[in-house]
Amino acid sequence: xxxxxxxxxxxxxxxxxxxxxxxxxxxxxxxxxxxxxxxxxxxxxxxxxxxxxxxxxxxxxxxxxxxxxxxxxxxxxxxxxxxxxxxxxxxxxxxxxxxxxxxxxxxxxxxxxxxxxxxxxxxxxxxxxxxxxxxxxxxxxxxxxxxxxxxxxxxxxxxxxxxxxxxxxxxxxxxxxxxxxxxxxxxxxxxxxxxxxxxxxxxxxxxxxxxxxxxxxxxxxxxxxxxxxxxxxxxxxxxxxxxxxxxxxxxxxxxxxxxxxxxxxxxxxxxxxxxxxxxx
Amino acid sequence: xxxxxxxxxxxxxxxxxxxxxxxxxxxxxxxxxxxxxxxxxxxxxxxxxxxxxxxxxxxxxxxxxxxxxxxxxxxxxxxxxxxxxxxxxxxxxxxxxxxxxxxxxxxxxxxxxxxxxxxxxxxxxxxxxxxxxxxxxxxxxxxxxxxxxxxxxxxxxxxxxxxxxxxxxxxxxxxxxxxxxxxxxxxxxxxxxxxxxxxxxxxxxxxxxxxxxxxxxxxxxxxxxxxxxxxxxxxxxxxxxxxxxxxxxxxxxxxxxxxxxxxxxxxxxxxxxxxxxxxxxxxxxxxxxxxxxxxxxxxxxxxx
Numbered sequence: 001x002x003x004x005x006x007x008x009x010x011x012x013x014x015x016x017x018x019x020x021x022x023x024x025x026x027x028x029x030x031x032x033x034x035x036x037x038x039x040x041x042x043x044x045x046x047x048x049x050x051x052x053x054x055x056x057x058x059x060x061x062x063x064x065x066x067x068x069x070x071x072x073x074x075x076x077x078x079x080x081x082x083x084x085x086x087x088x089x090x091x092x093x094x095x096x097x098x099x100x101x102x103x104x105x106x107x108x109x110x111x112x113x114x115x116x117x118x119x120x121x122x123x124x125x126x127x128x129x130x131x132x133x134x135x136x137x138x139x140x141x142x143x144x145x146x147x148x149x150x151x152x153x154x155x156x157x158x159x160x161x162x163x164x165x166x167x168x169x170x171x172x173x174x175x176x177x178x179x180x181x182x183x184x185x186x187x188x189x190x191x192x193x194x195x196x197x198x199x200x201x202x203x204x205x206x207x208x209x210x211x212x213x214x215x216x217x218x219x220x221x222x223x224x225x226x227x228x229x230x231x232x233x234x235x236x237x238x239x240x241x242x243x244x245x246x247x248x249x250x251x252x253x254x255x256x257x258x259x260x261x262x263x264x265x266x267x268x269x270x271x272x273x274x275x276x277x278x279x280x
Numbered sequence: 281x282x283x284x285x286x287x288x289x290x291x292x293x294x295x296x297x298x299x300x301x302x303x304x305x306x307x308x309x310x311x312x313x314x315x316x317x318x319x320x321x322x323x324x325x326x327x328x329x330x331x332x333x334x335x336x337x338x339x340x341x342x343x344x345x346x347x348x349x350x351x352x353x354x355x356x357x358x359x360x361x362x363x364x365x366x367x368x369x370x371x372x373x374x375x376x377x378x379x380x381x382x383x384x385x386x387x388x389x390x391x392x393x394x395x396x397x398x399x400x401x402x403x404x405x406x407x408x409x410x411x412x413x414x415x416x417x418x419x420x421x422x423x424x425x426x427x428x429x430x431x432x433x434x435x436x437x438x439x440x441x442x443x444x445x446x447x448x449x450x451x452x453x454x455x456x457x458x459x460x461x462x463x464x465x466x467x468x469x470x471x472x473x474x475x476x477x478x479x480x481x482x483x484x485x486x487x488x489x490x491x492x493x494x495x496x497x498x499x500x501x502x503x504x505x506x507x508x509x510x511x512x513x514x515x516x517x518x519x520x521x522x523x524x525x526x527x528x529x530x531x532x533x534x535x536x537x538x539x540x541x542x543x544x545x546x547x548x549x550x551x552x553x554x555x556x557x558x559x560x561x562x563x564x565x566x567x568x569x570x571x572x573x574x575x576x577x578x579x580x581x582x583x584x
Contacts, residue, residue: 027572114470121510122474135402
């Protein structure tokens with residue numbers, strides 16, 4: 001955090017947006033889940049530069065995300081690491097009105113790393129855990145889930161727009177807590193970080209699922225324009241304790257919606273359609 | 281109403297005894313350690329809870345209620361004796377409560393029961409199992425004592441038993457796990473980790489114990505004070521300097537080079553949070569803590 005302070009001054013616009021978040025900070029500026037207002041301002045001031053200038057994100061349908069109350073953002077992974085997650089975070093904190101802080105459900109390995117654990121803890125990003133997610137939704141928070149999980153980030157660049165198998169946890173969560181699902185499609189990750197292979201053995205050595213290898217070997221994304229499309233919220237009826245077949249059918253509906261958003265995002269990217277043609 | 285407190289000479293034991301007196305209870309205490317300046321109205325017995333003289337206190341004094349605080353929690357006490365005190369002591373306590381007609385029993389336990397891990401959720405509820413005894417075997421006896429005490433709920437349903445899992449206490453006494461850890465001017469932290477710590481002012485903790493007694497609670501309850509605060513923030517607010525040490529050096533250096541005498545399992549407690557949900561207790565008793573996060577830390581900081 002000290003390093004960030006020196007490189008990036010606090011952005012007053014970002015600070016104002018963080019202040020506007022619907023969170024209860026205690027006397028130390030920490031909310032009940034450990035989100036530190038000042039750390040978040042410092043981090044997002046630096047991240048805003050990456051979000052706006054290094055990358056560029058064309059966001060469509062951001063008003064489909066409820067301004068308050070519980071909801072689950074569900075979308076696709078596109079690219080060797082979760083740049084998509086970071087960009088969704090950016091759009092919610094830097095573009096949405098009012099700004100919202102999504103809580104991503106992280107893979108367990110992330111909190112095992114020094115530095116990453118601290119940063120994620122202070123910005124409200126927890127290891128994916130149904131108890132944790134339920135509690136956050138009942139506290140009317142916004143959850144960010146990638147049902148493809150690490151299988152999704154492991155897609156190679158040539159498959160970036162495809163979808164692999166979806167987990168069903170998010171749907172049971174949505175049913176049990178009566179939370180709307182906001183589907184989103186993310187396009188361009190495969191261009192930012194064109195992965196050609198994943199080193200699983202080496203990854204295991206370092207305690208991560210795999211280490212992606214890009215066209216230019218190193219894991220540095222190139223400046224890229226992304227398309228991020230938020231679809232209309234979907235609500236499903238149920239208790240969350242239905243048989244697998246029932247839940248899987250609902251998951252497939254969400255998956256189809258996301259596939260459609262990705263397709264439209266791709267068409268926008270290739271300039272085959274324009275914003276007016278979108279069906280979100 | 282006559283209340284017997286085991287472990288009365290400990291910091292929390294004394295505070296609880298004084299609170300009980302304030303609330304108009306008659307107080308009897310058992311402890312191996314003396315309490316030299318105890319109030320005259322407290323009847324003290326210097327005895328080991330596991331031994332005959334302690335049982336005699338139950339038999340002759342016939343308390344209406346009993347609070348069990350005679351557990352060894354200091355991690356520096358790495359002995360078979362600690363395990364025996366914690367487990368046989370709890371067994372003796374429950375046995376005597378049943379045999380001598382105690383109507384209410386309170387077991388004072390710790391929130392560390394739940395354990396700390398990278399994937400543990402914030403705000404543990406009472407139904408969650410203890411998840412980390414494998415990585416921190418030194419805590420296993422306290423976890424077992426907690427579960428053993430809870431078994432009284434079905435073994436002796438006629439006794440109103442409550443098991444309290446209290447977060448770290450902090451306050452002017454400078455006693456307790458957290459206070460001991462941040463006692464010195466420099467506090468070593470595990471570099472790159474900064475867990476939320478849940479704590480409560482020691483007066484609030486004592487008040488909560490007396491409250492549990494007053495409401496004749498039957499069940500397991502988490503007890504916490506203000507919302508949790510990152511460890512590094514606590515260290516700074518207490519006027520100490522945080523010294524981040526890489527985990528490897530921390531492990532190798534435990535007990536040396538100014539690093540604390542801790543078992544290596546304790547490192548998880550410096551990396552990951554143990555935060556509890558105390559709503560059930562607050563709903564059952566309308567309990568509210570009096571000291572907020574800053575006041576609690578300041579009371580520790582200002583104490584001589």
